[in-house]
Amino acid sequence: MTLVKFANGQKNNGLNPLFTDVFDSILNDTFLSERFTAKTPxxxxxxxxxxxxxELAAPGLSKEDFKISVEKNILTVSAEKKAETEGTDKKYSKKEFSYNAFTRTFTLPESVDYTKIDATYTDGILKLNVAKKEEAKIQTREISVK
Structure with a gap:
């Protein structure tokens, strides 16, 4: 029989607890986490x-922001939006740049007809319809008993 020790909910990675608390507070800060987390739809x-x-939930974009491509059996959906706002106050000029971008890739099965992929963007949702090849579609027929 093997005896396994548990930390009872405490993080213990071999470092001093004070050391890990300092890094946890820095790395889990909401200011940093909002700026550096990858936002994928x-x-x-x-x-x-x-x-x-x-279906990809991507509100706030326009259909011109999307780039959809197929290479071999990989479907890639990416979008990039650049927003610039400018305001003037007294002698100062203030500019704020905001870039939102993402890339999602999907491995398509062999049963896909690559020539029949359609995309529409309405109400913040990008919808892709990927058709199947005729031989991959489920065909049913009735078999008579002799």
Whole structure:
């Protein structure tokens, strides 16, 4: 029998607890975490008899911001939006730059017809319809008993 010791909810990575508390407070600061966390859109993927449906939640963008490409069996969806605001107050000029960008990649199965991929963007949701090849579609037929 092996005896395994648990930390009972405490982080213990071999360092002094004060040392880890200092770094936890710096790295988990909301100012830093909001600026440096990667923001990728949530995705829903569904499959029907004839096609795959991919939905990305990407509000605040326009359809010109998206770049969608297929290379071999990799579908890549990326977007970049640059927002500039300018205001003047007394002798000072203030500019604020904001860049929002993301890239999502999807590995497509062999059953996909790469020539029949459609994309629409409405109400903050990018919808991709990826058609299946004819031979990959489920075909049903009735078999008679002899």
């Amino acid at each position: 949530a995705v829903n993927i569904a499959e029907t008899e004839n096609e795959f449906h991919i």
